[in-house]
Amino acid sequence: MPPRLAAVAALPRLGLRPLTPVPPDAPVSWVAVSELEDPTAYLEGGELLLTTGMRLTSDNAYDYVARLVRREVAGVGFGIGVVHDAVPPALVAAARTHGLALLEVPRATPFIAVGKAVSRMLAAEWYEDVTRAFQAQRALSRAALDGPAAVIVRLARELGGWALLLDTAGAVRHAEPASAASRAAALTPDLARLRPGPSTPAPSGAGARGRAVVGSLSLVDGDAHVVVQGIGLGDRPLGFLAVGTPAPLPHVAHTIVGAAAALLTLRSETPRSGRDLRAALAAVLLGLPAPDRAAPRFPATVLACADTGIVDALEADPLGDRCLALPRPGHVVVIAPASAARRVAALAGGPSGISEPAASAPDLAAALVQAERALAAARRTGEPLGYDELPGQGLLGVLDPHLARGFADALLAPLAAEPALLTSLRAYLASGGRLEEAARDLDVHRHTLRTRVRRVADLLDRDLDDPGVRAELWVALAVTDNATGPIGLTGASDQE
Template identity: 25%
Template sequence: METPTQDMDVRWLYTQSQLKLREILPTNKTFDVIQISELVDPTDFISPNSVVLSVGIAFAETPDGLRDWAHRLADAGVIAIGFGSGLTFPQVPQALIDASLHLGLGLFEVPREIPFISITSSVRDEQTRRAGRLQQELLLEQERLNSIAISGGIEALCRAAADYLGGAVAIVDSDGRVACSITTDDLDALPQAVSRLNGSSQALTDATNFGFIHRMTRYGDRHHVLSVLMPTRPSEQHRALIRHCAGLADILLQRPEAMRDREIEVRSLAMSLLLGRSDDLATIHRVFADITDASGNIRPILITGNTPQSVRKALSSVATALYKQERALAHLRLAESTELLFLRGSRSVHNIVQLFGTAASGVRLCIGLPTRVENIDKKLIRELTATAKTLQLGTYAEPRDGTLLWLQNPELRKILKTRSRDTYDRLLDHDRTNNTELAPTLVSFTQHGGHIGDTAKELGIHRHTVRTRMIRIEEICEIDLNDPLTRAELLLVIATKEGDVEKH
């Protein structure tokens, strides 16, 4: 009869007061198995690193035979003996004490009233408790590696595994190309990986280190090998984590068929665009399948800000929120501080604004109506951009009735273009030549209805600086910014000027 354990210290047994064990000869060794045996020669049934419990029935008439019995146990790998007193012998025989001392075996006395099953049950309960704790730790570590693999890739995954194992980790493909190699102190797992590229998974040991080779999944005629080198013997938890790490590495290193198919679709669409085709709707629908809703609609959102940083911050906020929801994101840069974003058509305006979080305060949003992907064109984007440019920073609009579509009137745009050449274009030229920021100041000033304080707050400058810039703008453009009609005119000029989508 035996009870397997997980490297339990013999001293742990003595801490269990209910067992009333009395230590006779100490030992610092750990045991894997606790066994009960009353055989004269139990050698064939003894496991290495074990504790043997006995009352010595076989030696009732020949107590000196316990000396040879102890020698046989030591040769079989026993590290300690628990001897039951009060049944066959009133106390632990001196012959056993002398032999155990000579052999370096641990020895303890089990009182008559303590059945051996109490000891084995205590060990089994402790084993279960430790196994549960180790399993929980393993699950937590596996979850941590999952997160690291997603966010950091193969290098970060191997580094985290090496840290946990306290060793070195390397991954090499069947052609000898190194995917990653993480060394620890003087340990390097790369040589053993390179020398066993075509072998099977196996454990390796030498005088000082413990190695492990895991052959990963074959794809076609190619596979990878995960190599681990540790200064200590790997536990079952370590081995389980190594296998988990190999599985994650397989996913990262071998592109799944679904990803390969998606790459082919994207390339096909790119070829269609290159050749000037606009009728490849089947590929377009497949590419945007993760973004369209059940009706095939997409919500186009125009994001614009005063700085590229504010727009990037807004996009980052949306990307983070969508990642938590396991939803896809598609966006395109239209200008330095302008981005076009596609979201599912079924998302409400309120839900979309929530995706931006606090970053919404640094941008202007124009949220388009749910639209089929084939109906999203440059004209629609120009309309969204023109609307977005008229908004105050930190606000959003949803054009339902085409309120500003009259801005697309060709005759009106021609007039506004002429007016821009005489006003706003002058500022742009002046800023480029003199490295000033008059044009952005005018944009903010008109969008805030001529309010000096709000303009200064948005731009992060002093009110006096705004007033000084306004004076200079009036001089260059030959206008009066105190006139509300002039400000309204300039707001429309700016909206249509910056609202044009670049032609490529």
């Protein structure tokens, strides 16, 4: 807000003396100096006009003041001791008659001192507005992390009024305070002016209620000055933001409302970025061709990434539009185009397990097993590791599948009724018998895993500390986990 004339008049260093009442709320937009008999052509309104009365006489004082009042100047500062030793009585009388603030400027106060003082006050007001807008926008940004309702609550608090978030039909989605929801019905007729349409007429009486500009509407509704702004970037609003305050919003408040609308627009538009992804998923489920720029695209690779930060990394990378990420206990699973597997692993950083390429959606489940097994080995190296790089594949590849599966079924039969025991055994073997590591992979307490391992040993009647027993069990698990395909490597833990 511009500085008030009363505040300027009260500055001790200027020594200004009011000769007529000074309105307490009259703003000063600038300081102008003129000795013209009619300076109004060079004024915009709101100025404190300084003059020495060089062309002022008793005969023209009344008309001089009348012209300034019509131009809506804030007031007149009359410098004495140059042309006039005192302010002419005719000017004082005319100022009183027209209600114009008249200040006596002493000879010792140069006009430039008055100009500098107002300039400093304007700069301080501007800085205060910028600071307030910055602080409000920062508070709104923090609130946006908690959702649209939090933005509405914060906005109402910043403006000292009420705020509504309306859907496209004008129904209330969020209101602050809750009682403000009752105002929505009165606003509904005006929302049509913010919707596109070549033949959309303005509601009757619209000119009396307010005015519409691009994307926003200002009106007076009962005891409130209301601003309504469209939400969204498309041709049609995705909703509306309405705020109401007891007095018209100053410029800085409009900036704050604009920031809130931008944040709400961002939240409303963000889901659009996942449309291609959802369309691709639907295509896969229906057995239809997937869109060109979306995942999953086949051949696809499954990655198991130890660093859960991969989710944020994909959000910030264009590659994320073609990947699907699923958080799992202790790691994140990502379905990515096979050609981009190593790039995803690089984004993840640290250990990752990379499956062999999957040709179609039904192959992804087996690829997940491969990725999690590769991750178990990668945790020991701290680097990305492909399933085809795991040691032991050569040995498993030379086994006769029919004989190997018969051996595996017989060996693991005592555990068939308790899947948790098979899962625990697999994690225990993958960790090299390290309970702490295996329990972490399974997301269970180490005492729980220790109990399960003891039960496995009891049911199998085998010593799990024996390397030979572990090797047999390792082969058996690899065989049974690939019942319909080639024998592969076991060693990772399926998560419960």
